[in-house]
Amino acid sequence: MPFSREPQVPGTLDKDGAGSPEADRFGGLVHAVAQDRDRTAFAALFRHFAPKILHYCLKLGADRSTAEELVQDVMLTVWLKAASFDPAQATVGTWVFTIARNRRIDRLRKEMRPAPDPDDPAMIPSSLATPEETAQMVQSSRQLQDAIETLAENQSEVLRRSYFLEQTHEEIAEDTEVPLGTVKTRLRLALSHLKRSMRDKA
Amino acid sequence: MTVPLHHPDDQLLIGYASGQERAGKSLLVATHLAYCPDCRRRVASYEALCGNWFEELPCAGDDGLDGLLDRMDGLLTAARTPPEPAPIELPPIEPVAAGRTCGRMVPEPLRSWLPDAIDTPTDDGSWREISKGVWLSGWERTLSGTTIRLLRMASGAPVPTHRHTADELLLVLRGAFRDEYGTYGLGDVAHYGDGTDHYAFGASEEDCICLFLLDGDLIFLDKDGNPL
Numbered sequence: 001m002p003f004s005r006e007p008q009v010p011g012t013l014d015k016d017g018a019g020s021p022e023a024d025r026f027g028g029l030v031h032a033v034a035q036d037r038d039r040t041a042f043a044a045l046f047r048h049f050a051p052k053i054l055h056y057c058l059k060l061g062a063d064r065s066t067a068e069e070l071v072q073d074v075m076l077t078v079w080l081k082a083a084s085f086d087p088a089q090a091t092v093g094t095w096v097f098t099i100a101r102n103r104r105i106d107r108l109r110k111e112m113r114p115a116p117d118p119d120d121p122a123m124i125p126s127s128l129a130t131p132e133e134t135a136q137m138v139q140s141s142r143q144l145q146d147a148i149e150t151l152a153e154n155q156s157e158v159l160r161r162s163y164f165l166e167q168t169h170e171e172i173a174e175d176t177e178v179p180l181g182t183v184k185t186r187l188r189l190a191l192s193h194l195k196r197s198m199r200d201k202a
Numbered sequence: 203m204t205v206p207l208h209h210p211d212d213q214l215l216i217g218y219a220s221g222q223e224r225a226g227k228s229l230l231v232a233t234h235l236a237y238c239p240d241c242r243r244r245v246a247s248y249e250a251l252c253g254n255w256f257e258e259l260p261c262a263g264d265d266g267l268d269g270l271l272d273r274m275d276g277l278l279t280a281a282r283t284p285p286e287p288a289p290i291e292l293p294p295i296e297p298v299a300a301g302r303t304c305g306r307m308v309p310e311p312l313r314s315w316l317p318d319a320i321d322t323p324t325d326d327g328s329w330r331e332i333s334k335g336v337w338l339s340g341w342e343r344t345l346s347g348t349t350i351r352l353l354r355m356a357s358g359a360p361v362p363t364h365r366h367t368a369d370e371l372l373l374v375l376r377g378a379f380r381d382e383y384g385t386y387g388l389g390d391v392a393h394y395g396d397g398t399d400h401y402a403f404g405a406s407e408e409d410c411i412c413l414f415l416l417d418g419d420l421i422f423l424d425k426d427g428n429p430l
Contacts, residue, residue, distance in 0.1 A: 094253025126239035
């Protein structure tokens with residue numbers, strides 16, 4: 001789950017962020033599911049997201065029947081947890097992605113995914129940062145957003161394949177018909193492009 | 203300083219956000235996130251990036267999922283919204299321990315993994331002294347190929363020179379330590395690549411205690427730099 005309940009920096013949402021008609025439509029559907037247990041709204045969410053969840057799980061190595069079970073599992077979570085969706089934190093697409101990610105780690109890897117607990121009193125809240133630190137964080141967050149948006153197309157593609165589809169460098173080279181060395185170079189360039197937006201190390 | 207200064211690489215943060223990173227290093231990243239509002243924001247940005255990639259996946263028309271939607275109908279009826287989870291019961295902190303640690307507990311998700319409070323006495327058998335003033339915890343876990351332990355350094359005590367064959371990661375849970383690159387305090391992460399020799403020593407009045415992750419072997423070196 002995204003870290004709900006923490007104030008989010010404006011401009012950190014993805015390109016279909018809050019306010020776009022598409023985001024409002026899906027946000028409205030999730031709201032209808034949460035408030036009214038609206039099955040028509042659920043069916044509309046299912047038709048949009050189920051094929052994506054299926055595709056995602058198949059790409060990550062699930063067989064067809066496991067992938068279908070995962071689709072069912074993720075969509076059932078959407079039905080049950082609709083009230084916890086916060087449009088100020090993430091788009092519906094990102095929220096569904098985080099559910100799908102957690103479920104497939106459980107199911108396909110038989111691993112649990114360690115995550116901080118937002119209710120843990122030992123967690124350091126962002127409100128504890130000094131004004132200087134907060135200003136720096138806002139800036140670093142904007143810089144990262146800029147860095148993500150200005151990634152070269154071929155570098156973004158290598159990141160997507162490597163982290164989102166979990167392909168090895170060799171698989172990426174074969175699928176995209178690019179020499180292995182070029183794949184490694186692009187990945188290195190992409191990561192250093194993102195890293196440049198990290199605030200200065202002390 | 204209230205927030206960490208030394209963060210995990212973006213490689214680890216994006217791997218954690220996408221789910222590509224395995225459980226061992228994810229435990230360290232997630233525990234750092236509990237200390238670091240800045241990295242929580244970075245991970246949220248990377249989750250949004252993955253969300254965009256997820257949205258770009260095809261909306262296949264003929265994928266036979268209509269039948270699945272029909273079958274879910276019964277599930278939706280049967281599924282009741284689970285009751286609100288009961289408030290988490292925190293393990294009581296003994297007054298003595300609380301005084302010694304300024305009341306700061308190790309945050310989740312690590313706290314649930316640890317068997318005891320981390321600042322147990324060093325002479326109770328739960329710590330193994332590897333050189334004067336430096337201990338490794340008896341507690342040890344292997345998670346997705348990564349060995350996880352606690353490393354404890356008394357003030358000024360140097361960790362013997364060592365080399366490792368793969369990644370070594372440290373996350374400070376108490377006190378501070380120094381290496382050739384700087385000083386690491388609460389919540390800070392130090393990441394050493396394979397094949398590097400480096401030193402570290404406790405740099406706080408209280409013992410420095412770190413979460414210590416190792417992918418490969420740890421080789422201690424003698425004073426001439428030869429493996430022991």
